[in-house]
Amino acid sequence: MESNVARNRAELSGNATNVLNSRTLSSSHKRLAELLREGMTVLDVGCGTGAITRGIAEIVGPTGRVVGIDSNPALIETAKQTYCDISGLEFEIGDIFNLPYKEEFDIVTSARVLQWLSNPLEALNVFKSSTKSGGMVLILDYNHEKISWEPEPPSSMKSFYSAFLKWRSDAGMDNTIADHLPDLFKKVGINDIIITPQHETVKRTDNDFNSRISIWADVAASRGIQMVKDGFITESERAAAEKEYREWINEAVVSQTMYLLAVEGLKNN
């Protein structure tokens, strides 16, 4: 069973949604972009505001079907309003552990979502049930312990970041899930596994540098408030991390690389 602590801590709010809107299929789910074909049926679980899901629908076209599911009603409402004119694209409020689909999709994908669950194995079982026989499950996720910055961020942010990882693991979440996905796939009987590194580097010269590098300031401003309530940091530590990280963005940062893997496998039994 998914724990209530994990459910509460997974909830997105405030500035944490900025980064979701800045994502696209071609920049933020590259392996999926390579695999999609016109006419496919695709389920995008934990679709957030639908920025990536929209790109999926554009590739599969009106002869395909794309469903984006998220448990957060506000994000689904935004997705519906923003992309209502794209045919073959549906958004629904729904919970990963209670999906109504049986063998319906060519590809079931979930990007940056299993990192927020205390029971990712059960989620993979549900994804497998929603996939057609012969279809594919494709997960994109992080190993948060393998992030790197050039130069190192301020010590206030490094302390915040390690408190963030503790706050997550305390709720049963796996900070290193990307590297555990192949074993989880084998456990649920998803076969022919392919692993594709999808590490994301943001550099000062990138067009979307500001929205992407701000991720940890946004996390400090949103989830950081909850971390203070939960007793993992003090408010003054949280505020200092946010402020000093924003100054570091303006003055010092050269690049940041987040470690992600795309792991895909087939349902052939």
Ligand SMILES: C[S@@+](CC[C@H](N)C(=O)[O-])C[C@H]1O[C@@H](n2cnc3c(N)ncnc32)[C@H](O)[C@@H]1O
């Ligand atoms: C980090 S966001 C990723 C959004 C998008 N897939 C992307 O890559 O930008 C994680 C999303 O998973 C959703 N989520 C978390 N737990 C969920 C659950 N049990 N059922 C459905 N969605 C869930 C959250 O509401 C959030 O929108």
